Amino acid sequence: MRGTLVETLIGAVVLLVAAWFLYFAYSRTEMGPVGGYQVSARFDKVGDLSSGADVKLSGIKIGTVVSQTLDPATYEAVVQMGIQSDVKLPEDTSAKIASAGLLGGSYVMLEPGGSEEMLANGGTISYTQGAVDLMGLLGRFVYGSTDSGGQTATPETAPTAPTPEAAP
Secondary structure (H helix, E strand, O other), X not given: OHHHHHHHHHHHHHHHHHHHHHHHHHHHOOOOOOOEEEEEEEEXXXXXXXXXXXXXXXXXXXXXXXXXXXXXXOOXXXXXXXXXXXXXXXXXXXXXXXXXXXXXXXXXEEEOOOOOOEOOOOEEEOEEEOOOOHHHHHHHHHHOOOOOXXXXXXXXXXXXXXXXXXXX
């Protein structure tokens, strides 16, 4: 009986430490929900953007991606974002999906416009730029693609310089 009581107490301590660690990690990583207002934006492609991704303005996190849906009529990705209530965005704000690097995740980068009118809760950001396909760009760079329909010059089709005997 005494052995099971000690094991039970040690188990309870371990569970309390694990719960404290989860609370600490959740509160320190700013992964919690953003209080404030929601705005949406439509993108032609979102790449690997996921729910919970950061929304940044001037490099500072001001919100998170709440959800993503596909508009079946236009085939555009509709991204809902939660923005901090103390950050007011002009109506002509632009949104761009940026990458944190080759191996980093994606986030939404906002650039404020100059409008005097501010976006309200449920507003839509009209000026957007979708994700850039970094692997496609890297592939084009490595394999030397050109603007001539994706074909590269081969020795048979490459232009040659005139030979001295052909010159008048």
